[in-house]
Amino acid sequence: MLHITIGGLKIWETRIPPWLYARIYVSWRRVRREVGVLRGVFERFNARRLVEFGCGIGRHGYLLSRLGFDVLLTDVVDWRFGVARRLPFASYDVLKGGRLGEFEGAYAMGLLIVMDLDGIVRALPNMASNVKRDGVLVFDYNFTTYNEPREVSVRARGRTYKALMRWEDVKPIEGGVYYRYRVEVVDEGGRVVGVEDTGYPVYTKESLFKAIERAGLELVEVIWARWNPERYMYELARREADSAFIVLRNP
């Protein structure tokens, strides 16, 4: 179970066990695609020593380490699963900040999407403070609600499980919308074995780029992508699309 409470406020959480969460949301196929983008950026900026924020299961860092990068995984709670447990790890809250070291590159996948605008403005310089001059910070953002399929079947530990979208709601907020949903994961006997009953804000491009400006970081590059809800992964796009990998630098 993963609960995150920051300043008394509960933010995005999941109560799906990590071994099932990994199968449903963090397929190696999805991670390989994102790691392909990160690898391209870090190679172009000669960044080999990396820190990951909000690593979750930890698969991105694991694949990058297999590609020869030196990666420190961090998250506010340690819920790494499987092979990623072999990598070095430090507890780190991007909203509180602090210095972990001087890295050549940093990245955060699926992290800023769970934060509100003030959180994003706070988190960006905190993360960037761990990056050396001329080093880069990369994160992804999806400007639409994830638009998940009603039902996803996965095999895990020799059994079939279904993730069922039970309820969704979208409400307008300043700069975007607030998306709430409830997913229940059921086993072959129909028993509920995991629940994700949570929500997060989804901001417009304009609001997010303003937040980057407020955070005082330099926008280096935007790599556009399209979110494929059926495959639960990004597809790279040639022009502006619903999602982006954003590359920033300390000014």
Ligand SMILES: C[S@@+](CC[C@H](N)C(=O)[O-])C[C@H]1O[C@@H](n2cnc3c(N)ncnc32)[C@H](O)[C@@H]1O
């Ligand atoms: C949606 S998950 C994404 C996990 C993983 N990066 C991925 O792409 O599958 C969001 C992650 O952000 C972490 N997180 C939430 N708030 C955080 C904070 N203030 N500081 C660091 N990590 C945080 C959560 O623990 C969780 O692992």
